[in-house]
Amino acid sequence: MTKNKPVVRFTCPMPQTDFDTITIGHGSGGKLTRRLLDTMVFPLLNNEWLAGQGDGAVLNLHGRMAVSTDSFVVSPVFFPGGDIGDLAINGTVNDLAMCGAQPDFISLSFILEEGLPITELWEILLSIRNACDAAGVRVITGDTKVVERGKGDKIFINTTGIGRVHHGAKLGEAMVRPGDKVIVSGPLARHGIAIMSIRKGLEFETQILSDTRPLHEICRSLLYGYGGGIRMFRDPTRGGVATVLHEIADKARLGIDLDEKHIPVEDEVAGACEMLGLDPMYVANEGLFITIVDDGLAADILGDLQRWEHGAGAAIIGTITENHPGTVILNSAIGGKRVLPLITGEQLPRIC
Amino acid sequence: MKHLTEYRDADLVENLLQQLRKVTTKPWNIMEVCGGQTHGLVKHGILEMLPDGITMIHGPGCPVCVTPVSHIDQAIELALEKNVILCSYGDMLRVPGSGISLLQARAKGADIRIMYSPLEAVTVARENPDREVVFFAVGFETTAPANALSVVQAKKAGLKNYSILSAHVLVPPAIEAIMLDEETRVNGFLAAGHVCTVMGLSEYYPLVETYKIPVVVTGFEPVDLLEGILMVVKQLEKGEYRLENQYKRVVWPDGNRQAVDLIHSVFEHRDREWRGIGSIPASGLFLRDEYRDYDAHVRFGPALASWASLAPSAETVECLSGDVMKGKIKPVECPHFGTACTPEHPVGAPMVSSEGACAAYYHFSSQNHYQEPK
Missing domain, CATH: 3.40.50.11740 (HypD, alpha/beta domain 2)
Structure with missing residues (x-):
């Protein structure tokens, strides 16, 4: 049984345009906007909702639905392993997946900076198309605005997604019980380090790629297999695994005991973190999730997860406990013990 | 990861702790000079693994x-x-x-x-x-x-x-200033490994001789730190004072x-x-x-x-960071610790950097945050 669809990346030569950069007029709503949409956006993303080109899309929905919105401002917009386009789709798809939902529809809003090369926009649109195909989600409405040069950073994207919630999903901190296990779906910190390495011009023996990818299938298969045994999902994006675990401990009014030696971090990532003075527990991820599961099912769930290509590095990293509610304790690899703190703001690299 | 995991080996750590427990017969105050060492001690939970008699004092080696x-x-x-x-x-x-x-x-x-x-x-x-x-x-x-x-x-x-x-x-003038302070409680030093990588060992011999105090140049990983502490305690227990180099794989005498x-x-x-x-x-x-x-x-x-305003620094609330960095008080003994002074609203700099003694205590030290149920 394979649990991974072969990935066929859609490619398409850029259409002929009579402009090579974005200008203020492309956000005017007039002729230039129309030309931009007609030549570049609609041919790539078209479907019955977009074809109407109305002010919005009309949907027939019933049952439990999840809605999530997110804005994407990553810099640089192209990074090892992805770009802002697939990030914007996968980010919202994954937020829905964490609610136990199958993403169906997504909105797509651009804030473009005057001067953005059309070739770059095309690359990003291709990534969006491919990410939508991979996630089985359709862009049903959108918007394009242009800001003056210097008022943006090439391109900002907002996406809002809607999806059907799995019938077996009863998720949330309220479901978490003492004794439950904490599982992480793969190695930590790849996205953040991929971005840092390009921002800082660092080169490693093997290039560290972002882990951006959709997670809904893997999450739904777990819900299908284990129902209420899955207490909750969270994707540890900004602030990393430590921040999410803090939020869980805080909201559930329970403690978490972590086992440092079971926390998966790849050697290259660990090395980069050492060099940069960062702690992988606080570095951002984009294709990773944390799930809290019933203790009795944890071994089976881990086994299932590890059969997925991107779940091979999954591990049970800790246990929910009644002790020290609201606090995450890390049992260090050498047998020590410390509180895993919530950091105040951005993680700043250390001098020494 | 090579050159790292071998210095974070749980068995080696336990072995060093056993030796340390065996040789320690009296209470000793040891200052780790460098903020990187403070960070290592708290990050790996080493402070709570040390024998009761050993007290680490977090020195002024946090540049920020x-x-x-x-x-x-x-x-x-x-x-x-x-x-x-x-x-x-x-x-x-x-x-x-x-x-x-x-x-x-x-x-x-x-x-x-x-x-x-x-x-x-x-x-x-x-x-x-x-x-x-x-x-x-x-x-x-x-x-x-x-x-x-x-x-x-x-x-x-x-x-x-x-x-x-x-x-x-x-670093050396700071060690000297600490030793010249009449109230100092420091019995021995872990000198900063990476500073000595650059400067070598020569500046530390006069300090050892003048103040008759053990100094061990020490690295930053758990095995390094514990070995450094053990080397200092062995000297102290025998009433000796020497300059020793624990961090030989990186620090050359010159x-x-x-x-x-x-x-x-x-x-x-x-x-x-x-x-x-x-x-x-x-x-x-x-x-x-x-x-x-x-x-x-x-x-x-x-x-x-x-x-x-090149005059001495004025803090908004009276900050006792100097006393902390000289080892006169522990961060938790400062009246502002965790109340007026937190990482969100630091009064003094040691509450800011993750290498600062106060922030290290605030973030990592479990005794301030929770108590195991009896």
Whole structure:
């Protein structure tokens, strides 16, 4: 049984345009906007909702639905392993997946900076198309605005997604019980380090790629297999695994005991973190999730997860406990013990 | 990961702890000088594994913690009022000056950029010939060679828009100041491994002899730290005092001569104010006269309001960081700890950097956060 669809990346030569950069007029709503949409956006993303080109899309929905919105401002917009386009789709798809939902529809809003090369926009649109195909989600409405040069950073994207919630999903901190296990779906910190390495011009023996990818299938298969045994999902994006675990401990009014030696971090990532003075527990991820599961099912769930290509590095990293509610304790690899703190703001690299 | 995991080996750690328990018969206070060592001790949970008699005192070796308020104010004024591109190491950004921090100045529109190396700042200067670029040269002997090199390179390239705001401090004078303090409780030192990688061992022999105190040059991983502590305790228990080198895989007796020569060719020693501690004789590195064009103090000094206040640092609430860094009190014994002074609203610098003793205690020390159920 394979649990991974072969990935066929859609490619398409850029259409002929009579402009090579974005200008203020492309956000005017007039002729230039129309030309931009007609030549570049609609041919790539078209479907019955977009074809109407109305002010919005009309949907027939019933049952439990999840809605999530997110804005994407990553810099640089192209990074090892992805770009802002697939990030914007996968980010919202994954937020829905964490609610136990199958993403169906997504909105797509651009804030473009005057001067953005059309070739770059095309690359990003291709990534969006491919990410939508991979996630089985359709862009049903959108918007394009242009800001003056210097008022943006090439391109900002907002996406809002809607999806059907799995019938077996009863998720949330309220479901978490003492004794439950904490599982992480793969190695930590790849996205953040991929971005840092390009921002800082660092080169490693093997290039560290972002882990951006959709997670809904893997999450739904777990819900299908284990129902209420899955207490909750969270994707540890900004602030990393430590921040999410803090939020869980805080909201559930329970403690978490972590086992440092079971926390998966790849050697290259660990090395980069050492060099940069960062702690992988606080570095951002984009294709990773944390799930809290019933203790009795944890071994089976881990086994299932590890059969997925991107779940091979999954591990049970800790246990929910009644002790020290609201606090995450890390049992260090050498047998020590410390509180895993919530950091105040951005993680700043250390001098020494 | 090679060269790292072997120094985080749980069996080796347990073995060292057993030896330490065996040799320790009296209470000893040992100061780890370097903030990187403090960070290692708390990050790996080592403090709570030590035998009861061993107390670690967290020394002044956190460069951002000892940088005077006046320097931070100057950096902020340069960036905010003088249209300077201010380049800095990351962990300097959150440290409060007398008013705001560099991070808050950046939010107000100042052009403040985080760098991993001062050579990046030289590149920024080259790419922005119409802007003044200042590198906030903070650190101990470890960052001094690169900061010196940036000045040499800028001079060689004929750059007229690059300068450094030097807040460099040196370890040996700080150890001396701690030993000269009558109230000091320190029985032995873990000297900073990476500082000695650059400088070698020669500066430490006189300290050992004069103050009759064990000094062990120590690394930063759990096995290093525990071995260093064990070496100090063994000396103390026998009533001996020697300079020993635990960090032999990295520290050579002569250090890095090229780097030392570079430091001496660019910088000279002068008295320097340490935040929370006061002035320590010959403890700072200042640019030599031939490099005065690259000294932000010379270039901008008279034009800045904050330059007038080179007086000792004034904290808004009475900060006891000096007593903490001298080992007179533990962070938790400060009346402001965790109340008026938290990482969100730090009163003093040791609450800011993750290498600062107060922040280390606040973040990591489990005794302040929870109690195991009885």
